[in-house]
Amino acid sequence: MTIGAVGKGFDGLEMTALEPYLETAHFSQGAYLMREGDPGDTCYVITSGEVRIEVERPDSSSDGVVSYLRAGDVCGEFSVLDDSPRSASAYADTDVVARSLSVSALRLLCERDPASGISVLQWLSRHAAHKAREFSTNLQEFIFTGESDPEVDTLVASAVVAQAGFTSWSEADSDAESSLVDCARTVMLAESQAIRAAANRVADELHRAVEVIRRHPGKVVVTGIGKSGHVGRRLAATLCSTGTPAVFLHATEAVHGDLGVYVPGDPTILISNSGATAELVHLLPLLRSWNSPTIAIVGKLSTPLAEQADIVFDGRVASEADPFNLVPSCSTAVAQSLGNALALCLMRARGFTDRDFARCHPGGQLGRRLSDGEPVPVPSHREQR
Numbered sequence: 001m002t003i004g005a006v007g008k009g010f011d012g013l014e015m016t017a018l019e020p021y022l023e024t025a026h027f028s029q030g031a032y033l034m035r036e037g038d039p040g041d042t043c044y045v046i047t048s049g050e051v052r053i054e055v056e057r058p059d060s061s062s063d064g065v066v067s068y069l070r071a072g073d074v075c076g077e078f079s080v081l082d083d084s085p086r087s088a089s090a091y092a093d094t095d096v097v098a099r100s101l102s103v104s105a106l107r108l109l110c111e112r113d114p115a116s117g118i119s120v121l122q123w124l125s126r127h128a129a130h131k132a133r134e135f136s137t138n139l140q141e142f143i144f145t146g147e148s149d150p151e152v153d154t155l156v157a158s159a160v161v162a163q164a165g166f167t168s169w170s171e172a173d174s175d176a177e178s179s180l181v182d183c184a185r186t187v188m189l190a191e192s193q194a195i196r197a198a199a200n201r202v203a204d205e206l207h208r209a210v211e212v213i214r215r216h217p218g219k220v221v222v223t224g225i226g227k228s229g230h231v232g233r234r235l236a237a238t239l240c241s242t243g244t245p246a247v248f249l250h251a252t253e254a255v256h257g258d259l260g261v262y263v264p265g266d267p268t269i270l271i272s273n274s275g276a277t278a279e280l281v282h283l284l285p286l287l288r289s290w291n292s293p294t295i296a297i298v299g300k301l302s303t304p305l306a307e308q309a310d311i312v313f314d315g316r317v318a319s320e321a322d323p324f325n326l327v328p329s330c331s332t333a334v335a336q337s338l339g340n341a342l343a344l345c346l347m348r349a350r351g352f353t354d355r356d357f358a359r360c361h362p363g364g365q366l367g368r369r370l371s372d373g374e375p376v377p378v379p380s381h382r383e384q385r
Contacts, residue, residue, distance in 0.1 A: 030092060045099045081125065114327045213342075221262065224272060224280070239343050284305075301316070
């Protein structure tokens with residue numbers, strides 16, 4: 001198999017955003033694209049040639065050909081969408097050229113460009129839904145016998161379930177206002193429920209973190225990578241504006257000179273959904289040399305950051321808000337909410353007032369109002385409800 005550059009078969013998708021995440025694979029006649037039962041980590045869009053899809057028939061000498069795929073068809077999308085093993089084998093019936101999209105590349109696309117990532121997921125889901133209908137019908141005809149076979153029944157049922165699951169999202173009218181509103185509400189409710197669950201877990205960690213930071217006369221350092229880094233930048237800004245001096249430290253740049261920002265004893269807030277971000281884990285022994293108390297906001301507890309940090313905020317979520325659990329949404333909302341909670345609790349513990357806020361925020365409409373002596377409006381009980 002060789003890698004080159006060919007662009008076909010993605011009708012309806014914006015290729016400018018997708019192209020950097022694709023590879024081009026060449027398969028000679030008779031070669032496997034994928035084998036039944038193998039882990040599913042890549043899907044292929046056929047750009048030329050013909051691919052034969054087969055399922056194993058242990059009790060028969062005949063080939064278990066389910067279908068043939070040609071230019072524009074997709075194979076392997078089920079495994080990519082639901083992280084399941086390959087349900088069939090794919091052979092190059094002729095020389096084949098295909099564009100490949102790996103799970104890791106798809107996750108990276110969704111993280112960097114959520115809108116394009118969702119478009120690709122919907123596109124794959126439409127193909128999966130269409131194929132599931134055909135596959136479930138063909139498979140029932142293909143293995144029809146007078147006696148029930150539990151393994152066959154399970155395979156057919158899986159195809160039907162997949163069809164229902166993929167169809168519900170992929171075939172929604174993306175131009176319909178009601179569908180978009182429903183999607184928005186689903187995302188917002190999922191995030192709010194994740195935040196509510198995290199709020200029920202905040203207890204001793206919050207008190208300890210507030211005390212560690214409040215007692216320290218210097219600044220707080222906040223660090224993270226990727227989306228967690230963006231959350232960290234915002235948290236550092238919020239801390240500064242509410243009476244706690246803070247800076248954001250990019251974890252990669254830290255080991256290339258930026259550790260010089262530390263004064264011994266500066267607390268560090270480390271944000272990582274995985275709890276195993278390599279750049280942050282590698283920082284831990286260096287932070288100990290600066291006598292830095294470490295406060296981790298993590299999405300997983302049995303991880304290096306959670307196990308080695310002095311204080312741990314539990315930012316776990318059941319899933320992200322998108323149908324395929326890929327786009328950072330609930331996890332970033334929870335991390336941001338935990339950061340806000342810490343910053344505003346510090347504000348209260350310090351006795352930080354609106355006058356103090358005015359000194360930190362002299363610009364903008366709010367700063368002008370505070371400088372002019374106009375009181376900050378406090379919502380009534382009815383408005384708070």
